[in-house]
Amino acid sequence: MDKLRFFSLGSGSSGNCYYIGNAKRGILIDAGIGARSIKKRLKSAGVSMEQILAVFVTHDHFDHIKAVSALGNKEHIPVYSTQKILDGINNNIKLREKLEISAQRTIENLQSVQIGDFTITSFPLSHDASDNSGYKIDYQGLTFTVATDLGCPNEYLHEYIAQSDILILEANYDEIMLQTGPYPEKLKQRVAGDCGHLGNQQTADILMKSSTDKLKYLFLCHLSQQNNKPELALDAVKGTVPKHTLINVLPRTDISEFFEF
Ligand SMILES: [Zn+2]
Numbered sequence: 001m002d003k004l005r006f007f008s009l010g011s012g013s014s015g016n017c018y019y020i021g022n023a024k025r026g027i028l029i030d031a032g033i034g035a036r037s038i039k040k041r042l043k044s045a046g047v048s049m050e051q052i053l054a055v056f057v058t059h060d061h062f063d064h065i066k067a068v069s070a071l072g073n074k075e076h077i078p079v080y081s082t083q084k085i086l087d088g089i090n091n092n093i094k095l096r097e098k099l100e101i102s103a104q105r106t107i108e109n110l111q112s113v114q115i116g117d118f119t120i121t122s123f124p125l126s127h128d129a130s131d132n133s134g135y136k137i138d139y140q141g142l143t144f145t146v147a148t149d150l151g152c153p154n155e156y157l158h159e160y161i162a163q164s165d166i167l168i169l170e171a172n173y174d175e176i177m178l179q180t181g182p183y184p185e186k187l188k189q190r191v192a193g194d195c196g197h198l199g200n201q202q203t204a205d206i207l208m209k210s211s212t213d214k215l216k217y218l219f220l221c222h223l224s225q226q227n228n229k230p231e232l233a234l235d236a237v238k239g240t241v242p243k244h245t246l247i248n249v250l251p252r253t254d255i256s257e258f259f260e261f
């Protein structure tokens, strides 16, 4: 059977997009970088647009949806999300070309869909978008969970992390860098709030509570350029996951390494 493959095309406020698939086909989680960059970065990893079966959108902030209309309308790749997020996408004034109805597919939180050999389950996360979904992808006995842009954990996140062999989890800011950094007070409160983003220490606490021996790979995502450093995020989570877990920080603006599980 085909091994599961993963690489990140971008992670953070300048655009988020992840490929999860096998040698033949796969899905994208978010399409927050330009369509041309997506095409180019996929190609550099040996994946063509025709191999993308679907895009699953976490939420309707622009850094997650920039290319959804190009992929949905022009490439005819179905775009899945909750109805609230799909509506939010077309209400986002930054998105000039709207996502046509024919490209929209609804998956409500706690529903699952089967796409090729992949079973994708959506679950709710707390964030200040129209709605926000994490995704759990099951493929040939492996469980891969993606959780980004959340202010605080919930029971679903804990449950799915406990089931995960592979996990992408946000580690947005270092608490001290955020508090002493250049952001205006209101923005600091938003980022640190329950509907904002996860700080390194919060991420560490979640991992400490929920990760199990099953966890083989941990990818830290959506690091803030202003308020975090990869070494601080890595330092915070050290010792919170099993010794055998390989930990990576996903690059902000470049394609990541290519992983096979
Ligand atoms: Zn984001």
Ligand SMILES: [Zn+2]
Residues within 6 Å of the ligand: 059, 061, 127, 129, 149
């Ligand atoms: Zn967001």
